[in-house]
Amino acid sequence: MRKTVVIIACVLMIASIINRDAFKEDISKRTVVQGVGIDLNDDGTYTVTLETINTENYSNADGTASPVMNIRTLSGKTVYSAIKSAYSIDGKTPLMSQNRVIIIGKSLAEKNIIPALDFFIRDAENYPSVLIAMAETSAEDFFKKSTNDSSVVSRNVERIILTAQEDLTVSSISLCELVNRYKDGASSFYMPIMSVEKVGEKANAVSKGTAIFKNGKLSLTLNEPETVCLNFLCNKAKKGAIDISVNGVPAAVSIIKSQTMRKLDYQSDFPRFNIEIKATADLAELSDKTISSITDKDINKIETNAEIKLKSEIQDFCEKIYKVNKTDPVGLSRLIFIYYPEKYRQQKENLNEIMTQSQYNVEVDIKIRRVGQDYSS
Amino acid sequence: MNSKISVFQFYSILFLTRLLTTLTYIPSYTKEINVSDMIFQTLFRFVFGIIIMLPVFYLQEKYGKETSAQNGIYEKTKAVIFSFVFFYFSVATVARLDLFAGTVVFPETDVKFFLLFVVAFCAYGAFLGLMPIARSAVLSVLPVVLSLVFIVFALVKKIDFLNLSPLFYNGIEPLLKTSLNAVGRTVEYAVIAVFLPFVQGNAKKGFFIWMTVQTFVTAGIFFLEATVLGNFSQMQLFPVFTLASMAEFSFFQGLETIITGVWVLCAFLKISFLLYLQAKLITDAFKVKKTHVLAVLGLLLSAICLFVSGSVERFNLVDTSAIKLILVLVSVPLLSVFEIIKRGVKKCVKQ
Numbered sequence: 247m248r249k250t251v252v253i254i255a256c257v258l259m260i261a262s263i264i265n266r267d268a269f270k271e272d273i274s275k276r277t278v279v280q281g282v283g284i285d286l287n288d289d290g291t292y293t294v295t296l297e298t299i300n301t302e303n304y305s306n307a308d309g310t311a312s313p314v315m316n317i318r319t320l321s322g323k324t325v326y327s328a329i330k331s332a333y334s335i336d337g338k339t340p341l342m343s344q345n346r347v348i349i350i351g352k353s354l355a356e357k358n359i360i361p362a363l364d365f366f367i368r369d370a371e372n373y374p375s376v377l378i379a380m381a382e383t384s385a386e387d388f389f390k391k392s393t394n395d396s397s398v399v400s401r402n403v404e405r406i407i408l409t410a411q412e413d414l415t416v417s418s419i420s421l422c423e424l425v426n427r428y429k430d431g432a433s434s435f436y437m438p439i440m441s442v443e444k445v446g447e448k449a450n451a452v453s454k455g456t457a458i459f460k461n462g463k464l465s466l467t468l469n470e471p472e473t474v475c476l477n478f479l480c481n482k483a484k485k486g487a488i489d490i491s492v493n494g495v496p497a498a499v500s501i502i503k504s505q506t507m508r509k510l511d512y513q514s515d516f517p518r519f520n521i522e523i524k525a526t527a528d529l530a531e532l533s534d535k536t537i538s539s540i541t542d543k544d545i546n547k548i549e550t551n552a553e554i555k556l557k558s559e560i561q562d563f564c565e566k567i568y569k570v571n572k573t574d575p576v577g578l579s580r581l582i583f584i585y586y587p588e589k590y591r592q593q594k595e596n597l598n599e600i601m602t603q604s605q606y607n608v609e610v611d612i613k614i615r616r617v618g619q620d621y622s623s
Numbered sequence: 624m625n626s627k628i629s630v631f632q633f634y635s636i637l638f639l640t641r642l643l644t645t646l647t648y649i650p651s652y653t654k655e656i657n658v659s660d661m662i663f664q665t666l667f668r669f670v671f672g673i674i675i676m677l678p679v680f681y682l683q684e685k686y687g688k689e690t691s692a693q694n695g696i697y698e699k700t701k702a703v704i705f706s707f708v709f710f711y712f713s714v715a716t717v718a719r720l721d722l723f724a725g726t727v728v729f730p731e732t733d734v735k736f737f738l739l740f741v742v743a744f745c746a747y748g749a750f751l752g753l754m755p756i757a758r759s760a761v762l763s764v765l766p767v768v769l770s771l772v773f774i775v776f777a778l779v780k781k782i783d784f785l786n787l788s789p790l791f792y793n794g795i796e797p798l799l800k801t802s803l804n805a806v807g808r809t810v811e812y813a814v815i816a817v818f819l820p821f822v823q824g825n826a827k828k829g830f831f832i833w834m835t836v837q838t839f840v841t842a843g844i845f846f847l848e849a850t851v852l853g854n855f856s857q858m859q860l861f862p863v864f865t866l867a868s869m870a871e872f873s874f875f876q877g878l879e880t881i882i883t884g885v886w887v888l889c890a891f892l893k894i895s896f897l898l899y900l901q902a903k904l905i906t907d908a909f910k911v912k913k914t915h916v917l918a919v920l921g922l923l924l925s926a927i928c929l930f931v932s933g934s935v936e937r938f939n940l941v942d943t944s945a946i947k948l949i950l951v952l953v954s955v956p957l958l959s960v961f962e963i964i965k966r967g968v969k970k971c972v973k974q
Contacts, residue, residue, distance in 0.1 A: 339731075367858055370727040373877065374855060375869050422869065426786060426853040580785050587789035 274301065276341040277332055281400025283385025284325060284362050285351030292362065294320045294328035295386045296340060297400050315398055317389050325365045342371040346404040348378045349440060351385035360428065360462040366421055374422035377407045380457045382441040391442040392451045402451045407438055414477050414486030415470040417456040431583065431590065431597040432574035433461050436476065460573045475563035478523055479576040481506040487530060490551045499552050500530040502615065510581040512589065518605040519578050529617040540617040553610040564606035572598045630824035632757035634833040635764050636896055637811045643889035644808050645841045646863045646882065647719050650856060655797040657788035658849035658856065665842040667802035672834055675806065678959035679816045680827055686966050687820060701958065702908035705817050708950045709897045712810040715942045717742060717928045720890050722938055726860055738928050746921035748895030749902060750914065756896050763888055770881045777872035778847055786853030807948030812955045817900065
């Protein structure tokens with residue numbers, strides 16, 4: 247038994263020293279990166295903006311404290327060389343494992359973002375779950391304008407993107423998802439657009455719709471109502487509010503649970519996509535001047551109106567992205583690959599063209615679960 | 624070989640050593656195969672595994688109780704062949720640990736010291752003998768299984784069925800090739816062929832249970848890899864590690880440290896057990912001191928691994944699928960068939 251204990255002790259010793267951050271340089275010699283912004287310059291070089299934690303935080307004699315975060319702007323021929331040049335500023339190597347978001351500048355988005363992402367896929371310090379967003383202008387501007395003394399821009403962006411599960415108007419995508427969508431036949435993906443909004447003296451990062459990419463290039467931007475449709479089609483809409491109108495009165499339903507089923511069948515050479523959305527919702531508000539109680543008849547009307555509204559918006563959205571813009575950010579073409587591999591083999595060269603000829607049937611079924619306190623049976 | 628262990632202890636060691644092979648698989652060997660086929664190929668390798676083990680079990684069933692001379696030329700040759708097979712797999716295991724450490728854990732640090740440290744500990748483990756290794760394996764099985772279950776729960780939310788691919792999209796050939804590669808990477812078949820007479824209990828039943836369990840565990844890991852990572856897994860050197868880094872559960876984020884712990888534990892047991900087997904085979908066949916053999920093996924292993932550590936191209940030399948497959952096929956079914964024929968002829972001559 248003594249020998250067994252010796253063996254287990256040896257293993258535990260090795261296991262404890264081999265964890266991800268062990269054996270690395272002292273943390274004081276590393277710059278903890280929280281966010282990365284990438285812009286493409288006219289000469290083909292990259293400008294990388296790093297938001298890093300200020301580990302040498304101090305208070306001045308007048309009581310003012312040094313900023314919590316540092317924003318550094320670096321340049322290089324590659325993203326890696328730009329990031330590594332941070333060393334020359336303060337002798338610290340950037341630590342990428344704590345990176346929360348990658349913000350793509352518009353200039354890069356308009357060219358091709360894929361080459362700039364290679365470092366984040368190849369380098370083991372980066373996580374595949376890191377979130378990706380596009381800045382409305384340049385990534386450098388975004389970081390510099392939205393920073394203030396008390397908040398971490400990257401953390402704010404991360405929080406906003408992660409609210410995509412609670413807010414239908416925000417889209418979200420991780421590095422891993424983006425690469426998978428890009429490697430699909432249609433080579434399309436999407437990412438949220440981040441902008442800076444000034445409220446008084448304070449500037450904050452806000453989500454401003456979604457950017458659609460085709461072959462790595464920015465192809466289309468979606469506004470917030472269109473982002474809601476995208477979230478439903480991607481089966482990412484779980485919770486959030488939808489504004490409708492009942493007899494000319496504005497109302498809001500709060501989605502509690504939603505499931506999107508995406509099915510496919512073939513009619514001659516072109517696929518027909520059947521999209522069924524089943525959602526459960528609560529009536530959150532009915533802005534009626536008379537403050538009348540809700541009856542069962544009203545519930546039916548609210549359900550029908552919400553269904554009609556969502557259905558027509560999603561149908562229009564499909565028209566716009568598939569038929570006009572010829573992209574597939576939702577990944578519906580992947581269904582052809584999964585369920586009709588032979589058809590996919592024949593059609594993969596002009597998949598985007600095939601998608602323009604396809605039919606998109608949307609069915610929405612919304613059930614109102616509760617109507618709040620004012621209910622009359 | 625005088626040491627005997629129970630069926631449960633034996634297959635506990637093999638469960639952990641085979642799990643290591645699954646956790647550390649590198650997709651560059653399986654680039655042609657689709658992610659969904661990776662799940663399905665576990666069934667093929669189950670069938671291949673049973674087929675190549677048939678002569679071993681037949682030999683054990685028919686001549687298991689008969690003892691052959693330990694100092695015969697055939698026995699010595701057999702000991703050398705198996706020792707070489709185990710040594711090659713020991714080198715491959717250490718080299719893979721080195722590649723992992725040098726790429727993922729401390730990419731900017733020289734890992735040579737770490738390698739020597741691991742080999743020295745494993746040689747010490749082998750020196751302590753079979754029982755401590757077997758007991759450590761039995762004690763480790765539960766924590767390892769619980770760790771894997773925890774990671775699975777932490778990944779369930781991330782499953783996306785859109786990442787799956789149609790079965791046999793690239794035909795059946797890549798699937799068969801990958802299954803054969805997997806068989807070649809299973810040194811455990813050679814271990815069973817050597818160690819079967821020294822296992823107390825129903826080894827045949829244990830083998831079927833072990834094969835079934837490891838098939839399900841492997842299929843489960845590949846299922847998660849396919850649905851969570853999708854094609855992204857093909858771009859990662861160690862996809863199972865990347866998979867664990869995606870795991871999130873409550874405030875726990877990035878569970879790759881757990882996988883690293885499981886990996887090191889399994890690697891330690893595997894290298895120690897393989898070194899123990901080599902030392903035992905050579906000691907029994909050539910009547911030399913166990914300490915001397917282990918010292919030589921440890922030095923040789925360290926020297927080769929230090930050489931391999933220099934470049935990723937050298938890693939390919941010691942981790943070649945074809946060589947591994949040949950080694951397993953020669954040492955397991957071919958040698959067993961040869962022994963069946965040899966013993967049959969001997970019996971006929973006697974009669």
